[in-house]
Amino acid sequence: MNKAFEDVMAERRRQIEAEGFDTAHDDGHGEGDLALAGACYARYVGTCSPFGYTGISAPKDWPWSPKWFKPTTPRRDLVKAAALILAEIERLDRATAQTVSEPVTAVRCSECGWIGESTDLGAEGECGGEGCPGTSVNEIADPAAMIRAWHDSDGHYCGKQLADAGYIAPRPATVNEAGALDMEPGATVWDLTAVGEAALNAAKAEG
Ligand SMILES: [Zn+2]
Incomplete structure (x- = not known):
């Protein structure tokens, strides 16, 4: 050297x-x-x-x-x-x-409804919901369940998976939306795309 x-x-x-x-x-x-x-x-x-x-x-x-x-x-x-x-x-x-x-998968507890990420689970795969002893935590894998989880978590969970799959897309917030959501006009908000709507409607039709 x-x-x-x-x-x-x-x-x-x-x-x-x-x-x-x-x-x-x-x-x-x-x-x-x-x-x-x-x-x-x-x-x-x-x-x-x-x-x-x-x-x-x-x-x-x-x-x-x-x-x-x-x-x-x-x-x-x-x-x-x-x-x-x-x-x-x-x-x-x-x-x-x-x-x-570290691949992160979105998960939902079927006992308390907690939505989280696979990395938030306990060592034995326990739910991260407060006070919930549940261990029946399932991966949120199908698009319709992902879209529902995305709505339920205020756009937090599954967002990346949905965006990658083309089910949601970003656009700038209008002035009215920005006021209602306490953000700057033009900040990014996410909407379901036509493909996302179709996936959700198809799941609803199946029941
Ligand atoms: Zn739970």
């Missing part, structure tokens, strides 16, 4: 050990903050170093408190920049791994 690469790895370890930039901390940062911080250091080296490293204030797009922007020497700052960008790459990879490894 060459010296530059070793120094970047050492800086990444230092961020974790000395500054508490562990994985949980990094996951708490907003998307792109670590990359932006790294970019600020790299840009600083590229634009300011000819004029020296004195009288420095944090750039406007520095994502954290200005007191945390601490340039020292061009080489050291490039090492910091690379380590911060490495941390952002690690954060992205963890976020991707999580979305891939």
